Amino acid sequence: MDGPRRLPETAAVLAVRHAVRDWLSRYAGGPVAVALSGGADSLALTAAAVVQAPAVDALIVDHRLQPGSAEVAAAAAAAALALGCRSARVLPVTVGSEGGMEAAARRARYTALDAARAELPVLLGHTLDDQAETVLLGLARGSGARSIQGMADYAEPWGRPLLAVRRTTTRQVCADVGLIPHEDPHNAAPEFTRVRLRTEALPLLEDVLGGGVAAALARTAAQLREDGAVLDGLARELWHTADDGASLAIETLATAPAALRRRAVRAWLLAGGAKALTQRHLRAVDELITDWRGQGGVAVGGGTPERRLVVAREHGRLTLRLSTAENPPARIRHHGKDTS
The missing domain is CATH 3.40.50.620 (HUPs)
Known part of the structure; x- marks a missing residue:
């Protein structure tokens, strides 16, 4: 050569x-x-x-x-x-x-x-x-x-x-x-x-x-990435403020702006093994924080056929864990819908 x-x-x-x-x-x-x-x-x-x-x-x-x-x-x-x-x-x-x-x-x-x-x-x-x-x-x-x-x-x-x-x-x-x-x-x-x-x-x-x-579409994408990087940084700070190592404090999340709260929850879910998150997942999880009516947990991608990865509200905190046959959630909403 x-x-x-x-x-x-x-x-x-x-x-x-x-x-x-x-x-x-x-x-x-x-x-x-x-x-x-x-x-x-x-x-x-x-x-x-x-x-x-x-x-x-x-x-x-x-x-x-x-x-x-x-x-x-x-x-x-x-x-x-x-x-x-x-x-x-x-x-x-x-x-x-x-x-x-x-x-x-x-x-x-x-x-x-x-x-x-x-x-x-x-x-x-x-x-x-x-x-x-x-x-x-x-x-x-x-x-x-x-x-x-x-x-x-x-x-x-x-x-x-x-x-x-x-x-x-x-x-x-x-x-x-x-x-x-x-x-x-x-x-x-x-x-x-x-x-x-x-x-x-x-x-x-x-x-x-x-x-x-x-060219205009490409410029828009670049501007949104710049804005997104700033929001993601602020969301990480919110996540770490609300996180006790195992769950997130509902009160801390509920008082944050929606754009930061949803980004913080998304980052926490991904770190916990969630996959293929959609807006329906994130909005259903957000309702556990801001529109609590006693609803069951939200199943998100990332579990197994036998054990679903579930986000739930428990004692003022947001938890993420695998459901089990011995201890299933009372009601799981899959992709934002209630299922038995």
């Missing part, structure tokens, strides 16, 4: 290089891994990373969902080495079916990347356009500000240097450098919600609102 491939100094190449350099200066001074799919976004990211980072290891996940996927993965690995990556590994995975193919493929991909990264941060090729799509998906869920904060530029170990770069720019980088990106047919399949957002909803919004919608 003679070193990284020399890149032309076009506007697109410089934009991506500057984005990667800025990310590295803030989060990682040493070697990094790049998740390389062979598409335009991850190819452009890889080309810039090998110039800006001390060393780059390319990780190529083969989902094995389409005929010829092994050849696509092998071509991506060869492109990575030609660009100057220190190494390129293909990671074959088996995609399950739980939650739909998109969700299952994502779980398999991130699990494989995490196992192979050797403690390096992993750079992902998500762009400003991906961010805008993510914000719209979160808005449709109606789950509060957290759901429309979009993707963070760094959530260890995942780094996203290109969140301010448009998808058209990464495609132009590939053209400028002479790279031929793989066109995943799933990215044009209308049965996927994100594809319809990309090809139908966002272009319509851009037309109706006069352009700039994707």
